[in-house]
Amino acid sequence: MCFNASLVQTAEIMAVEFNAYIDDTMIEPVYFASAFSLPLWPVLKDEASDRFTPLTWGLIPSWVKNQEAATDIRFKTLNARLETLHQKASFRHASDTSRCAVPIDGWFEWKEVRGKKYPYFIHRDDGKPFLLAGLWDRWDKGETGGPLETFTVVTTEALGICAQVHNTKERMPFILSKEQKDIWLDRNRTFSDLKKNIIPQWKELTAYPVSHRVSSSKEDRNVPDIRDRVEGPAEQMEFF
Numbered sequence: 001m002c003f004n005a006s007l008v009q010t011a012e013i014m015a016v017e018f019n020a021y022i023d024d025t026m027i028e029p030v031y032f033a034s035a036f037s038l039p040l041w042p043v044l045k046d047e048a049s050d051r052f053t054p055l056t057w058g059l060i061p062s063w064v065k066n067q068e069a070a071t072d073i074r075f076k077t078l079n080a081r082l083e084t085l086h087q088k089a090s091f092r093h094a095s096d097t098s099r100c101a102v103p104i105d106g107w108f109e110w111k112e113v114r115g116k117k118y119p120y121f122i123h124r125d126d127g128k129p130f131l132l133a134g135l136w137d138r139w140d141k142g143e144t145g146g147p148l149e150t151f152t153v154v155t156t157e158a159l160g161i162c163a164q165v166h167n168t169k170e171r172m173p174f175i176l177s178k179e180q181k182d183i184w185l186d187r188n189r190t191f192s193d194l195k196k197n198i199i200p201q202w203k204e205l206t207a208y209p210v211s212h213r214v215s216s217s218k219e220d221r222n223v224p225d226i227r228d229r230v231e232g233p234a235e236q237m238e239f240f
Contacts, residue, residue, distance in 0.1 A: 001079050001166075002132065002153045002173035003035040004108040004214070006121070006227060007042075009129050014052070014103065017129055018181070020044055022052040032108065032214065032221040035078040035153075043151055044101040045136055046185040055100070059152035060139040061090050070139060074150065080135055082156045082174055085191060091152070094135040095191040100151055101131040101181050106227070107173065108214050109207075111165045119214040120165045121227050122207040130201070131181050133174040159202040175201040 008029045011022045026042050033039045035057045042052035058074030077090050085095040106123030124130055133154040138147050154174040162172035176184055180198045183189065189197075208229040213219045 001155055001169065001171050002107050003078060005033055005035070005104045006031055006106045006108070006123075007033075007104050007129065008227075009103075009105055014042070014129065018044065018101075018103065018131065018178075020050050020052055026052060026054055029224075030222065031224055032226045034217075034221075036075065038074065041151070042103060043134065043136065044103075044131070044181070044185065045149075046099045046187050049101075049182075049185040052103075053149070055136055055149045055151045057151060057153075059090065059094070059135060059137055059150045060148065061094070062137050062139055064139055067141070070141075077152050079155045079171075079173075080152045081171075082133075082154050082195075085135075085154070091135055094137050097187070098136050098138075099184055099187075100134040100136040101176060101185060102134040102151065102153055103129050103131055104173075105129040108210065109162070109166045110168075110215070112168050117215070118232060119210050119212060120207045121210045121229075122162060122165060122205055124204050125206045126204070131176045131178075133176055133184055156200050159200065161205050161207050162202060165207050172200070172202070175205075177201050 011024045011027050014022045038056055038058045040054050040056055043055040045053055059077040060070045060074050064070045080091045085091045106121050110117045110119050134151045136151040138149050140147050155171045156174045158166050158170040158172040163170055209232045211230050
């Protein structure tokens with residue numbers, strides 16, 4: 001799954017890497033963000049793929065009736081399984097009409113070894129940011145305010161280093177190449193067509209162990225050294 005992400009890039013790097021405009025005020029270094037905190041994130045939407053737009057993590061479908069229902073559902077829609085997008089009411093419409101791409105430069109995941117869990121930071125080996133397939137929707141808050149735009153990250157079966165790290169649920173975010181980004185955001189393509197034309201990227205990924213502080217919600221985890229490599233016990237390092 002992908003619930004704990006990082007994005008530490010300048011607006012200049014983001015603009016060049018993804019060929020899209022991003023306002024300087026939209027991006028600040030995020031060393032650790034939990035999706036469960038419903039963070040605001042720069043996202044490329046299919047209807048405006050040449051510029052980043054700030055959306056809130058935790059998708060609220062447009063058909064949700066009230067604030068209570070919206071609050072409840074968004075913690076269940078932080079991720080969306082690729083295999084069942086068309087089977088879930090929360091994602092069925094968005095998968096055909098409202099796709100997005102979510103930039104990160106790494107995420108945190110846990111490996112289980114003989115009953116113990118060890119945290120890792122998964123990232124590209126060149127340190128560059130990359131895009132995750134996502135879905136977005138626009139919900140009208142009604143009397144409480146105007147429209148709220150939210151998103152979810154699409155996940156798929158874990159491959160390569162991701163399968164070695166996330167060795168219990170064996171899931172990973174669906175990573176898009178630059179070429180696949182344009183396909184994913186093409187509003188003329190249906191989801192069924194997309195599934196035949198793109199595969200998740202994983203060969204450029206690597207991982208290293210990080211401090212157990214990452215696992216504690218009582219810690220201030222949005223700090224630079226949360227991504228620092230640590231030397232763990234032999235069982236934590238065994239596949240490196």
